[in-house]
Amino acid sequence: MADIKLPANKVQELRDICAKFNHEKGELINVLHAAQGIFGYLPAEVQDIVAEELNVSVAHVYGVVTFYSFFTMTPKGKYPISICMGTACYVRGAEKVLDEFKRLLDLKVGETSANGDFSISCLRCVGACGLAPVVTVGEKVYGRVAPEDVKGIIAEYK
Amino acid sequence: MTPEEVIDEIKRSGLRGRGGGGFPTGLKWELTRKVKAEQKYVVCNADEGDPGAFMDRSILEGDPHTVLEAMAINGYCTEASKGLIYIRAEYPLAIERLKIAIDQAREYGLLGDDIFGTGFSFDIELRYGAGAFVCGEETALIHSMEGLRGEPTVKPPFPSESGYKGAPTNVNNVETYASVPVILLKGADWFSSIGTEKSKGTKVFALAGKVNNVGLVEVPMGTTLREVIFDIGGGIKGGKKFKAVQTGGPSGGCLTEKHLDIPIDYDNLIASGSMMGSGGMIVMDEDDCMVSVAKFYLDFTVEESCGKCAPCRIGNKRLYEMLDTITQGKGTVEDLSKLRNLANVIKDTSLCGLGQTSPNPVLSTMDNFYDEYLAHVKDHKCPSGQCKALMSYIIKEDACVGCTLCARVCPVDAISGEKKMPHVIDQSICIKCGACFEKCKFDAIFIE
Ligand SMILES: Cc1cc2nc3c(=O)[nH]c(=O)nc-3n(C[C@H](O)[C@H](O)[C@H](O)COP(=O)(O)O)c2cc1C
Numbered sequence: 001m002a003d004i005k006l007p008a009n010k011v012q013e014l015r016d017i018c019a020k021f022n023h024e025k026g027e028l029i030n031v032l033h034a035a036q037g038i039f040g041y042l043p044a045e046v047q048d049i050v051a052e053e054l055n056v057s058v059a060h061v062y063g064v065v066t067f068y069s070f071f072t073m074t075p076k077g078k079y080p081i082s083i084c085m086g087t088a089c090y091v092r093g094a095e096k097v098l099d100e101f102k103r104l105l106d107l108k109v110g111e112t113s114a115n116g117d118f119s120i121s122c123l124r125c126v127g128a129c130g131l132a133p134v135v136t137v138g139e140k141v142y143g144r145v146a147p148e149d150v151k152g153i154i155a156e157y158k
Numbered sequence: 159m160t161p162e163e164v165i166d167e168i169k170r171s172g173l174r175g176r177g178g179g180g181f182p183t184g185l186k187w188e189l190t191r192k193v194k195a196e197q198k199y200v201v202c203n204a205d206e207g208d209p210g211a212f213m214d215r216s217i218l219e220g221d222p223h224t225v226l227e228a229m230a231i232n233g234y235c236t237e238a239s240k241g242l243i244y245i246r247a248e249y250p251l252a253i254e255r256l257k258i259a260i261d262q263a264r265e266y267g268l269l270g271d272d273i274f275g276t277g278f279s280f281d282i283e284l285r286y287g288a289g290a291f292v293c294g295e296e297t298a299l300i301h302s303m304e305g306l307r308g309e310p311t312v313k314p315p316f317p318s319e320s321g322y323k324g325a326p327t328n329v330n331n332v333e334t335y336a337s338v339p340v341i342l343l344k345g346a347d348w349f350s351s352i353g354t355e356k357s358k359g360t361k362v363f364a365l366a367g368k369v370n371n372v373g374l375v376e377v378p379m380g381t382t383l384r385e386v387i388f389d390i391g392g393g394i395k396g397g398k399k400f401k402a403v404q405t406g407g408p409s410g411g412c413l414t415e416k417h418l419d420i421p422i423d424y425d426n427l428i429a430s431g432s433m434m435g436s437g438g439m440i441v442m443d444e445d446d447c448m449v450s451v452a453k454f455y456l457d458f459t460v461e462e463s464c465g466k467c468a469p470c471r472i473g474n475k476r477l478y479e480m481l482d483t484i485t486q487g488k489g490t491v492e493d494l495s496k497l498r499n500l501a502n503v504i505k506d507t508s509l510c511g512l513g514q515t516s517p518n519p520v521l522s523t524m525d526n527f528y529d530e531y532l533a534h535v536k537d538h539k540c541p542s543g544q545c546k547a548l549m550s551y552i553i554k555e556d557a558c559v560g561c562t563l564c565a566r567v568c569p570v571d572a573i574s575g576e577k578k579m580p581h582v583i584d585q586s587i588c589i590k591c592g593a594c595f596e597k598c599k600f601d602a603i604f605i606e
């Protein structure tokens with residue numbers, strides 16, 4: 001992995017947050033939530049800083065980051081697309097919608113397009129099961145999405 | 159009321175845990191009370207991991223104060239001064255409202271030091287989940303709150319003896335807590351007058367899937383599945399035939415026609431091969447393939463297994479692969495007995511509730527829909543036309559009027575034909591998305 005240069009002001013922000021949590025080991029998950037809020041993702045460099053500040057091993061931080069699906073080590077696209085694969089959406093055809101997104105963008109789940117515009121991920125239920133199948137792009141929620149709607153949704157962001 | 163009196167009232171009410179297991183709540187409180195310790199904790203499990211269920215979210219967003227009040231009551235009974243709510247990060251609105259409610263409660267003196275001059279102190283903090291289903295399991299949840307990977311540990315010791323930071327900890331679900339204040343206000347007799355012999359009160363279900371009315375429903379325990387699906391849910395969407403209903407989420411099972419009239423309660427659902435779980439209820443119609451449904455749940459379990467123990471980590475992956483082979487039309491009849499054997503081994507040997515219940519969707523669909531499994535492995539056919547590898551879309555020459563609609567909706571341009579002439583689908587290009595099938599106004603496309 002190529003080294004990433006983190007902006008100094010953001011690094012300071014992260015160090016301040018660790019201090020706010022009293023460099024407490026038990027607060028690791030809260031610190032990571034905050035760190036992902038600052039950087040958008042958790043590259044190795046960020047994990048190094050967190051490990052140093054909380055006085056735990058990098059391996060421990062990495063173990064926690066990779067355990068929880070909320071944390072990501074790759075930056076998401078400018079327009080992160082999430083397809084709900086919760087049960088209600090699944091029985092109403094979410095898989096076909098997902099396949100269509102994957103096909104049109106030529107991406108796998110978890111990948112980000114080369115120009116950084118789109119990324120695809122799967123969600124488990126956003127609590128809008130009445131609108132199943134549900135797709136979100138950033139903050140925007142699309143309900144009752146059919147495979148043939150996919151082209152149009154992508155076009156909105158191109 | 160003294161702490162003992164409160165616990166006694168809860169015990170008499172017959173309230174059982176709404177988080178899935180159905181453990182008697184009063185008894186759990188008593189167990190936590192009995193353990194002697196300097197510091198104890200009250201934990202609210204708001205992880206709500208079952209996809210397709212959102213009862214807890216609606217309580218936390220709609221009436222967070224009931225939960226705070228119940229936690230304080232629990233603190234009073236168990237001599238704990240600190241409460242923690244473990245809430246999933248996917249619920250930003252619930253988090254915001256809880257924060258407001260906690261601030262309000264502190265302002266009114268309902269939380270904090272020496273509440274109303276009684277000498278009892280209690281305060282509540284929030285802890286956030288980070289998208290791991292297994293963290294709903296109480297020991298995993300406690301590890302997650304400690305900033306660790308959310309891996310479960312063997313019980314005993316139960317959290318009531320050794321929980322958060324090794325201290326006695328009372329863990330209850332959101333809906334369980336929400337039942338407590340009303341029991342104390344209206345009395346145990348009132349509460350226990352609702353429901354069945356062994357399951358008291360009401361239960362909220364998240365009705366979803368192929369029913370006309372989807373959403374949350376609260377019914378007295380003992381209501382039948384038929385009443386919930388057909389009377390409240392308004393029956394199956396599009397006049398299709400009811401096939402199955404999955405209760406209990408990824409840990410539960412699929413129930414069928416013959417189970418529609420049993421009264422819903424903890425024990426009846428388990429006896430029928432499913433479980434109450436947190437209250438997700440997904441209705442399926444004749445178009446759903448039960449082998450695919452089982453595979454869908456297994457896919458979930460494989461992804462969510464924490465990997466700590468081998469039966470769950472490796473076994474579920476193998477189960478998934480076998481189901482996948484069957485849906486590809488490459489399974490054999492022998493695979494079915496292997497499937498059942500492996501499912502039983504995983505059930506018996508896994509460390510935590512996730513692994514112990516993960517084969518349930520497989521076992522219950524095999525019990526209730528064995529014919530469908532047989533059709534996949536013997537005839538290499540999917541009776542409900544869901545398994546892509548086992549089907550093809552074909553245009554009936556005599557029914558096609560050549561309106562060209564299908565050719566236009568096809569996302570991969572697999573359909574060709576002159577205007578007003580019968581069209582054909584090129585099977586080598588077709589991705590079997592079904593878009594043409596759904597759009598054709600002349601029923602000229604059929605699945606084989
Ligand atoms: C894999 C797994 C996931 C669970 N998820 C949840 C959950 O999301 N919410 C919940 O309240 N309980 C969940 N539970 C049950 C908890 O372990 C625990 O029994 C419950 O929080 C106890 O509260 P109750 O007695 O009020 O039901 C889960 C259990 C297992 C094994």
Ligand code: SF4
Nearest residue numbers: 465466467470510513
């Ligand atoms: S049964 Fe599965 S989730 Fe539970 S401890 Fe074992 S591997 Fe982890």
Ligand code: FES
Nearest residue numbers: 084086089126128
């Ligand atoms: S299952 Fe998709 S929103 Fe609930």
